[in-house]
Amino acid sequence: MSPDELTPGSQNVQEEIRKEKLSTYNRLHSIHEDSQFVSRVAKIYRGLPVIGSREFAYFKSTDGHFGRWDFNLRRSNLHLIPVIEQYCGILLVDSTRRGKRYPDALSKTVPIWCAVINTAMKTRYNLDNWDSSLYTTPKAVSRSEHSQIEAKIPEWAASLNASSFSLSRISKPIRPLWISPDSQLSMINLTDLGFFPVVCLSASKLVEDVAGVERRLGYTYVQGSGDDHELWSGGLNPSVFWEHASELLASDPASIHDLVRSLLQPAVPDREVPKPPVGLTPIMAVKSQIYIGRYQGATPPSLPPPCTSMIYIDVASGPNSPSHPELDSSITQPILHLTLPPGKRGQTIFLHDILPLSIAFAQRRLRKTEDPSALAIVCSNGTDISVGVGIAIMQVLFDEQGNLSEVPLSPTFVTKPSLRTRLQWIQSSQSDANPSRATLKRVNEFFMSNSFVAGRPHDGPISAMREA
Known part of the structure; x- marks a missing residue:
């Protein structure tokens, strides 16, 4: 039925369903129901670490979308391999909204990852009797799609082996297994398996109703309730929810919004003392x-040991931000505090001022006589702006072996592969480093621009930031 054909009665039903789906009360009870299922599975697979696929791991559903399958080196998740070896497997948790039993991240992206890792291992370490097959669930992947993905595995594995990532050897192949609320749960002796299981746990029950809701006693269950939290949470975040879960779940639909607001009411702050980044x-x-680190505070962070200097990029939330310091007046100080406004103006400032200021500061601080010297690069999340600055600094000041160079690298040695290598250096140590496309684009532009070729990053003093 098209929107034009909806009767007043059916329009009322649609509106009621929409309200039920966006109800904070229903969403929180649904999340709690999903969490109880995850806890039951975790007890059966006792000993396997439970990992959220959007937290400690980063498996993106779009890498499993039909026709767009990919093993993305920016999301290599290689930090999971030692964890899998240590605990004989892992339990990955995700959920999906109506219409699917498993999200594409669990049904396709993770199987692609397992097959690529196994194939790369087999090639790199010359392993015999090593299972590198692609395993998918027929409940989510057709034979035709399986074959199309399978054909791409060798190419992706070769790309991984050709990258700068170190691939830790593992004693058994890894293999995905799938569990949903519809699965029959049974005990498994993990040590008897010829592989390490990557258990793909879909937390939400598949709701057959086209609206993706199912009425329970006391509330309406919404499949994939954690999604679109900005539409229904009222600012509630996971840590506050679980800290006050019993109180929130005991409230009624009429009072839950007032309770959420009261829980989010900020306490009267004491005068904040600078703290080191986390x-x-x-x-x-x-x-x-x-x-590389992150910091969120009302005052700039203090210098964190063992670092001898720090670049702190304060990503401002308002349209106005203070001017950057002259480099000559800042170079004697161990901390360079830079402010980055939001939006298009911020992108311009990042390109023309943040990057050259940061490189010049790093060049002088890392070449000081004290030994050892170490530089911290810090932003609000530690995964985006600070990573972009880190790539630029390592490109200019460190050679291909990772040694601090006596002379800044010549512009002729800067290529997209060399920049990609620096990103991989960071991701090998910091698994959640995931700079945005905009940040990476500005870094590329900076090195391909006339200002870098002319040597501007090394010529200080550098003027205060330009207006966009």
Whole structure:
């Protein structure tokens, strides 16, 4: 039935369903129901670490979409291999909205990953009797699609082996298994298997109703309730929900919004003392002379040990931001504090000011006489802007072996593969490093621009930032 054919009665039904799907009360109860199922499965697979596919791991559904299958080196997830070896497998958790039993991330992206890793291992280490087959579930992948994906595995494995990533050897092949709320659960002796299982656990029950909802006693179950949280959560985040879960689940639909607002009410802050960044990760490929980290605070962070200097890029939320310091006045200080406004203006400033200022600062600080010297690069999330700055600094100041160069790298040695290698250096140490397309594009533009070829990043002093 088209929208033009809807009767007033059916329009009312559609509106009621929409309200049920976006109800905070229904969503939180649905999430709790899903979490109870995950807990039951985790007890059966006792000993396997439970990993959210959007947190510690990054398996993207679009890499499994039909005709767009991909093994993306930017999402290599190689940090999972030692974990799988140590615990004899992992349990990956994700969910999907109506119409599917498994999200594409679990039904296709993870199987692609397993097959590529196994094939790359087999080639790199000359392994006999090593299963490198592609395994998919017929409940989600047809024979034709399976064959089309299978044909691409050798190419992706060769790309992985040709990259700068180190591939830790594993004692057994890895293989996906699938579990959903419709599965028959039974105990499995993991040590008897000839492979390490990557258990793909779809937390949400498949709802047959076309609207993706199923009425329960006391609430309406919504499949994939965690999705689109900005539409229904009222600002509630996972940590606040689980901290106050019993209180939230005991409330009624009429009062739950007031309760959420009260839980999110900020406490009266004390005067904030500068704290060091968190999640500070040494980049091993450059012998831990570069660290990447994140920081969110009202005051700039303090210098984190063991770093001897720091670049802090403050991603501003408002349209106005202070001017950048002159490099000559900042070089004697161990911390360079730069402000990046949002939007298009911020992209221009990142290209023309943040990158050259950061490179010049790093060049002088890392060449100081104290030994050892290490530079922290910090932004609000530690995965985007700081990674882009890290790529640029490592491209200019470190050679292909990861050694600090006596002389800045000549512009003629900068290529897209060399920049990609620097990104892989970072991702090998920091698995969640995932700079945006815009950040990577600006880094590429910077090195291909006349300003870099002319030597601007090394010529300080560098003027305050330009207006976009």
